[in-house]
Amino acid sequence: EAAVTQSPRSKVAVTGGKVTLSCHQTNNHDYMYWYRQDTGHGLRLIHYSYVADSTEKGDIPDGYKASRPSQENFSLILELASLSQTAVYFCASSPTGANTEVFFGKGTRLTVV
Amino acid sequence: GDSVTQKQGQVTLSEDDFLFINCTYSTTTYPTLFWYVQYPGQGPQLLLKVTTANNKGISRGFEATYDKGTTSFHLQKASVQESDSAVYFCAPRGKLIFGQGTKLSIKP
Numbered sequence: 001e002a003a004v005t006q007s008p009r010s011k012v013a014v015t016g017g018k019v020t021l022s023c024h025q026t027n028n029h030d031y032m033y034w035y036r037q038d039t040g041h042g043l044r045l046i047h048y049s050y051v052a053d054s055t056e057k058g059d060i061p062d063g064y065k066a067s068r069p070s071q072e073n074f075s076l077i078l079e080l081a082s083l084s085q086t087a088v089y090f091c092a093s094s095p096t097g098a099n100t101e102v103f104f105g106k107g108t109r110l111t112v113v
Numbered sequence: 114g115d116s117v118t119q120k121q122g123q124v125t126l127s128e129d130d131f132l133f134i135n136c137t138y139s140t141t142t143y144p145t146l147f148w149y150v151q152y153p154g155q156g157p158q159l160l161l162k163v164t165t166a167n168n169k170g171i172s173r174g175f176e177a178t179y180d181k182g183t184t185s186f187h188l189q190k191a192s193v194q195e196s197d198s199a200v201y202f203c204a205p206r207g208k209l210i211f212g213q214g215t216k217l218s219i220k221p
Contacts, residue, residue, distance in 0.1 A: 033209065035211075042211050042213040042214045043211040043214075045209050090156050090157075092156070097207070097209070098205075098206060098207050098208050098209045099206055099207050101147070102157075102159075102204075104156030104157050104158065106154070107155075107156055
């Protein structure tokens with residue numbers, strides 16, 4: 001029933017390694033987002049996409065890449081994971097841009113060691 | 114540019130206390146604001162929205178209002194319960210930004 005599904009839900013990665021976080025939505029929404037949550041910083045936008053095969057930079061894109069191979073799927077890629085990228089990552093979707101409600105997944109807790 | 118601020122990082126109350134939290138959003142246009150709630154282990158979900166035109170939004174016992182004089186949005190509830198323990202975010206409509214969040218803890 002969950003409309004935005006993230007995998008994995010938790011991951012431990014080594015510094016310098018490659019990490020891929022996956023997101024799948026069944027909302028039939030055009031917009032998808034990746035946010036990062038750190039204690040005291042709320043939610044910060046990393047990348048977003050409004051159509052398949054196209055991605056846009058958010059507020060904190062450095063060190064991250066995104067891929068939108070289809071309307072349903074949106075991935076976040078850390079080519080060289082660093083300690084500072086330890087955080088909880090949320091994927092979300094919305095039918096249009098930020099004018100409407102945004103639907104979030106349950107999050108992925110990433111720990112880089 | 115636009116900015117949204119939640120100065121109250123954490124609020125601790127007892128059951129049946131009155132809740133009042135703030136969100137300040139500076140903009141040159143008439144704002145609509147969403148309030149999201151994030152329960153432990155979950156992603157944020159929409160709680161309610163408030164517009165300056167309507168001046169009030171109500172959902173699940175929560176009420177959201179807008180004070181034009183201070184450009185502040187307020188989220189309030191008359192009597193909080195332990196199940197209201199969560200983080201509350203404000204998010205301006207039309208922007209992909211969220212406030213820093215206010216963590217509400219309820220003492221049983």
